[in-house]
Amino acid sequence: MLKKTIFASIFLVTASVAGLAVPVYAQDATQTQIVQDYELAQANKALVTKAFQELFGDHDLTALDRYWATDYIQHNPSISDGREAVKTFFESLGILTWPKQQVKFERVIAEGDLVMLQTVQPALENSPATVIVDIFRVEKGKIVEHWDVIQPVPAEATNQRPMY
Structure with missing residues (x-):
C-alpha cells in the first residue's frame, strides 16, 4: 500500500510538472481513491487497446x-447501436479480407471510464490515409459507448506538420 501511495504522489507531481491532465479531486480525496482511479484508467486503457487491436488489426469479429x-451505444451516424450492428457493418465493408496489421496508437489517453485513441488508417486502394480519434466508455470491463472523429489526410496541406 505504501508503494502505491508513493507512486501516486510521484505520478501526480511528475504529471503536474510535465503539464499533463491530472484529475481534480475534492480536498477530501484520499491517496487510495487517487490510486484506484489511476488503476481503473490503466485497466480501461489496456482493455480498449487490446479490443481495438483484435478488431481493427487482427480483423477478429469475435472480439466484439x-x-x-x-x-x-454507437454515436457514429453510419452504424446502429448494439454489437451485432457493428459486426454487420464491418462484414459489409469486407473487414475479413483486409490485410492484418499491428495498430499503431499515436495517442492513448484515459481518465476514469473514458479512453481516447488516436490512430491512422493507412491508405487503402482509392482512399487516402485517415486520422481517427475514437473515444470509448467502459463499464464493468466492457466497452459500452463509442464516439469517433474521422478525417482524411489531404494530399496537399497548407503547413507541413503531420495531423498526428
Missing part, C-alpha cells in the same frame, strides 16, 4: 463478443 457490451 469479448469486449463490447450487447447493448453498446
Whole structure:
C-alpha cells in the first residue's frame, strides 16, 4: 500500500510538472481513491487497446463478443447501436479480407471510464490515409459507448506538420 501511495504522489507531481491532465479531486480525496482511479484508467486503457487491436488489426469479429457490451451505444451516424450492428457493418465493408496489421496508437489517453485513441488508417486502394480519434466508455470491463472523429489526410496541406 505504501508503494502505491508513493507512486501516486510521484505520478501526480511528475504529471503536474510535465503539464499533463491530472484529475481534480475534492480536498477530501484520499491517496487510495487517487490510486484506484489511476488503476481503473490503466485497466480501461489496456482493455480498449487490446479490443481495438483484435478488431481493427487482427480483423477478429469475435472480439466484439469479448469486449463490447450487447447493448453498446454507437454515436457514429453510419452504424446502429448494439454489437451485432457493428459486426454487420464491418462484414459489409469486407473487414475479413483486409490485410492484418499491428495498430499503431499515436495517442492513448484515459481518465476514469473514458479512453481516447488516436490512430491512422493507412491508405487503402482509392482512399487516402485517415486520422481517427475514437473515444470509448467502459463499464464493468466492457466497452459500452463509442464516439469517433474521422478525417482524411489531404494530399496537399497548407503547413507541413503531420495531423498526428
